[in-house]
Amino acid sequence: MTTLQRYRAAVLPATIALLLGACASSQTPPVATPERIGRAQDLYELAPAYQAGTYRHMDELFYTRTVHRGPKVHPLPARSEVAVHYNAGGQRLGVDAFMQRNQVSGLLILKDGKVALERYAMGNDASTRWTSFSVVKSISSTLIGAAVQQGRIASVNDPVTRYLPQLKGGAYDGVSVEQVLQMSSGVAWDETYRDPHSDRRRMFELQLANNPGALLKQMSGLKKAQAPGTAFNYSTGESHLQSELVRAATGMTASDYLSERIWARLGMERDAFWQLDSRAGQEIGSSGLSATLRDYGRFGQFILDDGVIDGERILPAGWLQRATRAAPGSHLEPGKLYDGEYALGYGYQWWLFPAGAAALPNHDGGAFEAQGIFGQFLYINPREKVVAVVWSTWPKPEMDERERETYAFIGAAIDALNQQ
Template structure:
């Protein structure tokens, strides 16, 4: 779409008028400084598979794909089975070339880069102290917190993620971003108090993923976006350049949000993960990384169904996990996990079904329960139809 589209303001990002959501999400580079994530010379093919058209149930009614997209303000829906496109739809002015805002889907990309840095020896251990990579946090509540605890959002540091409360920490961080000062967000994070021993309490925090970016910045010998390009985006064969929001002009990638890419390239990222972290014939992630990053063992502290307010999901290394066995969602047993962003940005990966589903949306609220429930119903219908 043309760059002349009317868009909203960064300070209003959580409360945009509905007519401004889609134009803003596809033109975020007009609101903040960015760094390009460069594609490579080759493109990973997405051949057509046998098309699927399913119906799913929501409440007492049954709906098809067109109704799903209309009811849930879906701008793009891509379904890959065994690496082949079986369903691809666009709406709200989007097409296959549209680069769309990820919101917190970026968190899972950032955590994956921690795995890559661990494999490259740039990070020694997830049990390293955060302050070893971010010395500015010495004497803050993050002194004594490990990388693993930050990846699991279990630092014990206070945080209020409420997107609609102007006094919440998430909104205060957004105001710090508006300063376009490279040190403003980190200075804010250093003021937060401790409320629980490290490693004992889950507390979803975009600020915590901003620190994942700071950890990466302290470990890498290059900008985070360049590292993503060199390790994954180019060698795996993404079709288009993407870009990542910076905390200030020339600054650090805002790791908790701000990756803008095409729907097909988000799908390709899902295929990279589904394939165990290989790109260009080279191993990018350590052996066992994805098992640990998406672990859904019922006996673990962050197991699905144990996180109050987030049921039935659990949490891994910045990936949402789903129940297995008798407690699983219908049709979705077998290790489903997801990268999820507010306003309906979603990337689901189901290893057992060899299924990747990427969704771009403009939900009316940051977290919209009815749309999430309908999405899970659609996933179950897709898995069942494709299995048949």
């Protein structure tokens, strides 16, 4: 639906009703305000006024597939609300200030599987489905674990070309499934979001072009830059391969597999939807899943519960220990990803927190997160039994100071929960 069509659908019926009822009533009925939704091609440069509406309605801009929920909803009971105060910019701030300063549109904190804090802003509510951006990378990697548990993928040590023969003869020869999960394939990739000539923007253009199979073809044409397993290079294209792997190994779409193994079993409140590379095509394994705040929280709780649902093991025993740890001395350890300029490390598409880092109080070495551009977070702390979900509309894709402030807020929430 175009912006003009949305305007007509929202405004004209109310206007006609107003004219017809003018003789019968002296009161003016409210007129609906049309949602501000940007253009698909402007996704990385949206004006702030268009971000929230666009992030709520990605299914109006892109081809999507439904991730169906099951017949029952798993309750998230409430506990006493936690009062959070944290320090930023030399000030002592609370929840409202955190949300305003960081353009936060949704905030959820679970402790022991119970809601300790839940807030909405910018027109969102409990029924809103919000886009994840790169948070979905961690959901896609979890589907790889589910496929391993079922024997659909024999081992993460298998060459990726065993399942995706389209990649044979190129830079992915000799690269394992695990090295793809760790973004350590050694394949060259430029992730710059606002550079129209980057590999990431080329991938986005191919998605907009509605050309089935174009993304996998793009990946097959990349060049090798380093030996596999020796260096980290953040690659949304590499994350997309997870969706391709799931389809190849299971014979199911990633949406259907996510529904069958997790979404329907876990008791989600709403169906989710997932962006595709083309009409009726392949899910973007690196971006574009939209779900409610509480359903992201439920997924985080599933991870916190070691990938078990109602006594059934969905993820292999030990999978999350392997997926959320970096081998000692490896290039993936916290603080080693970008020549020591970034505190976090990397696992199977999960960002890993360092142990005992003064700059990240209350985040022990076992904590990890999924993170998306413009300020989307799914944070999991197994020791503290805390899950946090944050939706934001940052004006830039990456903002280090806001990332640090988000960690400060979550750390303060953990501290406050421990004092309740």
